[in-house]
Amino acid sequence: MSGKLTGKAREKALAGLKGWSKVKGRDAIEKTFKFKDFNEAFGFMTRVALVAEKMDHHPEWANVYNRLDVVLTTHDADGLSDKDVTLATLMDKWAGKAGKTTKK
Amino acid sequence: MSGKLTGKAREKALAGLKGWSKVKGRDAIEKTFKFKDFNEAFGFMTRVALVAEKMDHHPEWANVYNRLDVVLTTHDADGLSDKDVTLATLMDKWAGKAGKTTKK
Numbered sequence: 001m002s003g004k005l006t007g008k009a010r011e012k013a014l015a016g017l018k019g020w021s022k023v024k025g026r027d028a029i030e031k032t033f034k035f036k037d038f039n040e041a042f043g044f045m046t047r048v049a050l051v052a053e054k055m056d057h058h059p060e061w062a063n064v065y066n067r068l069d070v071v072l073t074t075h076d077a078d079g080l081s082d083k084d085v086t087l088a089t090l091m092d093k094w095a096g097k098a099g100k101t102t103k104k
Numbered sequence: 105m106s107g108k109l110t111g112k113a114r115e116k117a118l119a120g121l122k123g124w125s126k127v128k129g130r131d132a133i134e135k136t137f138k139f140k141d142f143n144e145a146f147g148f149m150t151r152v153a154l155v156a157e158k159m160d161h162h163p164e165w166a167n168v169y170n171r172l173d174v175v176l177t178t179h180d181a182d183g184l185s186d187k188d189v190t191l192a193t194l195m196d197k198w199a200g201k202a203g204k205t206t207k208k
Contacts, residue, residue: 038162042153049146058142062166 002057002074002081013085018092023071027079029088033068033095041066047094048087057083059091106161106178106185117189122196127175131183133192137172137199145170151198152191161187163195 004027005013014020020029035041041063052058060071072088074081108131109117118124124133139145145167156162164175176192178185 038153038157042150042157046146046150049142053142053146058169060166060168062164064164065162 002077002083004074004077004079005081005085010080013082014080017085017088020072020088023073026071026073028071028073029080029084030069030071031088031091033070033091035066035068035095038065041068044068044091044095048091051090052087055083055087057087059087106181106187108178108181108183109185109189114184117186118184121189121192124176124192127177130175130177132175132177133184133188134173134175135192135195137174137195139170139172139199141170145172148172148195148199152195155194156191159187159191161191163191 014029017029020031022028023030033041033044035044045061045063045068048059057074060073062069070091072084073079074083118133121133124135126132127134137145137148139148149165149167149172152163161178164177166173174195176188177183178187
């Protein structure tokens with residue numbers, strides 16, 4: 001179980017992420033990734049899925065061809081935790097190599 | 105490129121599907137699948153992704169842990185085509201073994 005990020009630790013963690021924005025009405029963050037095609041998008045999803053399963057921390061995500069909308073939050077913590085920051089950082093790193101990232 | 109399904113052929117094709125419903129405001133069909141866990145949900149998505157890529161016909165889908173919401177339509181045909189029926193039939197077949205299917 002991860003604790004909810006609050007105060008300075010939260011500010012610092014979120015400041016380190018690129019292109020993620022707050023979800024309206026929820027303590028969650030979101031980002032849209034755009035890849036070259038479905039192959040690249042689903043390849044990226046598969047890499048993330050393996051890590052998410054290992055972390056037992058899963059994204060909410062929607063895919064249409066080359067587009068992937070991701071929402072991260074921690075249900076156990078009822079908000080953002082360090083697990084979300086870890087997963088977001090990893091997705092940024094991998095998407096940076098695999099495709100373009102686009103803020104909503 | 106697939107032709108849009110119309111008339112009797114359309115009725116017959118849609119009648120053969122289980123648990124799919126019309127999307128409001130679009131010529132598309134949708135279904136929600138519920139699996140045991142993320143492993144089973146993403147395993148199912150991966151099987152479908154390989155076939156979708158081969159068919160060059162991709163679902164619109166959203167996944168949250170064990171839940172998968174799928175929308176099928178054919179952009180080229182500006183509506184439902186036989187490709188959607190083929191993919192829906194395959195998803196029903198595989199989900200029937202891998203997990204429960206639930207109509208929205």
